[in-house]
Amino acid sequence: MTSDILANKKFCFVGAGAMAGAIVGGILRNKLIAPENISMIAPSDATRNKVKALYKGVVVSAAASNVLPAADVVFLAVKPQVAPEVMESIKQYLKPTGVLVVSVMAGFTVAGLETALDGKQQHRMIRTMPNTNLLAGHGCVGYSTASNVTAQDEAVVNKIFGSLGFCAKVTEMQLLGVTGLAGSGPAYVATFIEALSDAGVKNGLPRALSNKYAFHTVFGTAKLLLESDLSTLQVKEMVCSPGGTTIAGIEALEKNGLRYATMSAVNASAEKSLLMAKSKV
Known part of the structure; x- marks a missing residue:
């Protein structure tokens, strides 16, 4: 055993x-x-x-x-x-x-x-x-x-x-990045999934069904990236047709600062971890 x-x-x-x-x-x-x-x-x-x-x-x-x-x-x-x-x-x-x-x-x-x-x-x-x-x-x-x-x-x-x-x-310094990205990351991803589901409800889906679509969309995307040689950019390009619905959604994400907000969340978590460590040395 x-x-x-x-x-x-x-x-x-x-x-x-x-x-x-x-x-x-x-x-x-x-x-x-x-x-x-x-x-x-x-x-x-x-x-x-x-x-x-x-x-x-x-x-x-x-x-x-x-x-x-x-x-x-x-x-x-x-x-x-x-x-x-x-x-x-x-x-x-x-x-x-x-x-x-x-x-x-x-x-x-x-x-x-x-x-x-x-x-x-x-x-x-x-x-x-x-x-x-x-x-x-x-x-x-x-x-x-x-x-x-x-x-x-x-x-x-x-x-x-x-x-x-x-x-x-x-390295121990890199653990700050691990903390901000992976340690806190489930909360960020859960918040994003929650927002996806809310948007589904706004567009007419029942909550339970909207949750399922949100869960499986995030899970399936992660699985695709892990099990293939595709990059995140390649997956995005696979979905974004010229002049289509998805690129319109991507534009909205960029206008509203998703990328900057995500990076700021990771940085804030890493900085807090450093402060906590300094207080215990």
Whole structure:
């Protein structure tokens, strides 16, 4: 059942929210790791009961002391605002010989993680930026590493996140772009889909049907681009007949600033991520 690179390792998730659940669910669905080799830390009874019901065989605990000492790979998956307190409380339970720490928290640099967890740098830090689409098994993940991370450590991250979508190593500065584009991107795309559906309703379609057309139009376009050698420009040209309906719509998009608004949204998200990281160094 267990993939070779992941064999004989214990994995612990500090946090049991949506992102941790998406990763654990994908691991189990793809049979990468045996459930008994995965533990999740959740402080509330309600969350622990939910996790136990969803992920059969996974060890669920309220206390870090019960599961962290055995962990070889630790995923940090708590909200950024509580992360400093959580990291301070768990660092005493990490193996003194060193563990791989994979952060899925926004705003924490590799250096910030090392300062919070690892004064002597015995642990190996990988900072990731996953997006919400992991929930559907079609996510995007960018990651950057500390200098002491090994090739095997990277293989672990690539094996897990690669099973849930697209995964690539980038520099830590490039993670700002990943955050603005892929991390925040599902919200931008959802807003665009919502606008498409609203326009369909304005033009006489029932809401449910308009939603379906909007969903499948965006999904099909992305699939076409991913599975062919066509560029975005080529796809646009395929649809835009001279003097036709689509080029009239494209003109309206350009007049109303869709391109600039999209780039501004990505830039704003990236800048906010940088500010958050600076505040935690």
